[in-house]
Amino acid sequence: MSKSPATRELARRERPLSPHLTIYRPPxxxxxxxxxxxxxxxxxxxxxxxxxxxxxxxxxxxxxxxVNWAFGTWLGRLILFGYTWALMHHMLGGVRHFIWDTxxxxxxxxxxxxxxxxxxxxxxxxxxxxxxxxxxRGA
Amino acid sequence: MSGNKSNDMRTPMAKVRGLxxxxxxxxxxxxxxxxxxxxIPLTLxxxxxxxxxxxAGYAEVRAALANPFVALVMILFLISGLYHMRLGMQVxxxxxxxxxxxxxxxxxxxxxxxxxxxxxxxFALLKLAFGG
Ligand code: HEM
Ligand code: HEM
Numbered sequence: 001m002s003k004s005p006a007t008r009e010l011a012r013r014e015r016p017l018s019p020h021l022t023i024y025r026p027p028x029x030x031x032x033x034x035x036x037x038x039x040x041x042x043x044x045x046x047x048x049x050x051x052x053x054x055x056x057x058x059x060x061x062x063x064x065x066x067v068n069w070a071f072g073t074w075l076g077r078l079i080l081f082g083y084t085w086a087l088m089h090h091m092l093g094g095v096r097h098f099i100w101d102t103x104x105x106x107x108x109x110x111x112x113x114x115x116x117x118x119x120x121x122x123x124x125x126x127x128x129x130x131x132x133x134x135x136x137r138g139a
Numbered sequence: 140m141s142g143n144k145s146n147d148m149r150t151p152m153a154k155v156r157g158l159x160x161x162x163x164x165x166x167x168x169x170x171x172x173x174x175x176x177x178x179i180p181l182t183l184x185x186x187x188x189x190x191x192x193x194x195a196g197y198a199e200v201r202a203a204l205a206n207p208f209v210a211l212v213m214i215l216f217l218i219s220g221l222y223h224m225r226l227g228m229q230v231x232x233x234x235x236x237x238x239x240x241x242x243x244x245x246x247x248x249x250x251x252x253x254x255x256x257x258x259x260x261x262f263a264l265l266k267l268a269f270g271g
Contacts, residue, residue, distance in 0.1 A: 037231060040224065040227045040228075040231070041228070041231060043224060044224045044227070044228055047220070047221065047224065047256045047260075048256060050217075050256075050260060051256045051259045051260045051263075054204070054259075054260045054263040054264060055259055055260070055263045057197070057200050057201055057204055057263065057267065058201075058204075058262075058263035058264070058266045058267050059263075061197050064197045064200070065197070084186075087182060087186070091178070091179060091182055094175045094178070094179070095179070097172075097175070098172070098175075098176070101172065129186055129190060132190045133189070133190045133193040134193070136190050136191060136192075136193045136194065137193045137194035138194070
């Protein structure tokens with residue numbers, strides 16, 4: 001804290017900052033890394049839905065009907081759809097981690113391609129699951 | 140590992156244990172991977188099971204969950220998935236919670252949450268399997 005006036009003057013001057021969040025376009029690998037964490041966290045709390053469903057099935061017709069109704073509302077379906085996507089994206093992200101763990105796929109352009117592939121794959125798998133689900137229901 | 144003996148601050152005991160500054164070596168990392176690997180087939184089973192069950196009523200769902208194979212795989216899915224997510228949440232907490240006390244408390248809370256979800260779910264499955 002014993003800076004000379006000259007040093008303080010320098011410190012006050014406008015300095016260029018390294019690429020900053022407001023002007024930094026995140027590469028796809030970074031975005032997918034963040035999404036892996038967010039989906040992991042969402043899945044963490046989403047296990048409550050699994051627990052509630054199992055407990056309702058083990059309890060009574062009334063409890064089961066109530067949970068079925070709640071999951072079937074548009075909000076319930078939206079949450080379950082989101083949960084499906086989070087699960088599929090996180091699973092493919094995990095496979096990506098396994099590829100990296102072997103030392104492969106770390107080259108910049110390869111890593112970006114795999115990152116896009118996890119995103120595309122998760123969307124496709126989610127849609128396949130929901131289409132198959134509605135087909136199983138016969139509606 | 141390098142011949143850099145004079146600069147190495149580690150005690151001989153620390154070198155033999157090889158656990159590093161975390162005191163647990165690669166155990167956390169390894170268990171996260173092991174459970175992640177198990178989660179892949181278990182998740183696919185779970186998703187397939189739900190697709191097959193879509194639109195099923197109370198009696199049908201109960202009968203499906205009471206099937207011994209389904210119940211076993213569901214319990215494995217719960218154990219592996221919950222253990223995995225507790226490990227994962229620990230890393231997230233360690234990254235963002237700075238105060239040492241709050242960090243310990245949050246991790247403990249996360250462990251309680253995990254166990255509560257697991258015990259409730261597995262109890263429900265056992266109840267269905269062993270007589271309504
Ligand atoms: C909104 C801003 C940001 C968020 C929310 C964020 C979030 C995260 C998360 C969640 C991870 C852990 C991912 C994982 O463990 O799989 C991570 C890792 C990392 N982030 Fe960011 N990040 C941000 C900005 C940045 C920026 C601007 C940089 C550098 C230019 C950066 C560089 C890194 C690096 C190098 C790692 C890996 C660290 C390690 O493996 O220990 N992040 N970030
Ligand atoms: C379906 C198969 C799954 C695979 C292959 C998988 C894979 C992984 C891997 C490899 C990591 C470590 C990432 C890293 O080191 O940065 C991880 C983190 C995590 N996983 Fe999973 N996982 C799966 C399912 C789940 C489920 C079902 C949950 C929760 C219910 C979950 C919750 C988490 C959480 C909370 C993290 C920590 C995220 C972070 O540190 O950024 N995962 N997962």
